[in-house]
Amino acid sequence: MLMKTRSLMVAAGAAMCFSGTAFAAGNPAAKAMMMSNDCFSCHAVNHQLVGPSFRAIAQRYHGRAASTATIATLAKKVISGGSGHWNAQTGGMAMTPHPQLSQAQAEGMVRWVLAQ
């Protein structure tokens, strides 16, 4: 019984820790929207999946210091799909289009990415 309680507490602690890091950087609403879309099936924050890591994208485009023009351009790529800019990392994979997103929604997601 004691063991069981302890392991439950450890699990709860780990879960809190996880959400703490997951929401530490960037707007949680934008992240939730990304999770209900397919962004995380091709991207991870820290490592390459099909697409480049969100941290690598943030580094390339100067993170939170990115201009509004850069954010608008990246959002358009999320909506229309993109290819050719990360071939060294992706081996030439393309990002699928996301026409269901508005420009404002996509910009919110890009700002979250750039905050990583």
Ligand code: HEC
């Ligand atoms: C089918 C896999 C896939 C999905 C789903 C996907 N991406 Fe991508 N993404 C990629 C690939 C591959 C690239 C690199 C494209 C290139 O080489 O220009 C990329 C690039 C990007 C870039 C950088 C674009 C650039 O030109 O530098 C951003 C920002 C991005 N993705 C955000 C998102 C967001 C937000 C979502 C969810 C709405 C998403 N991605 C969903 C595969 C995907």
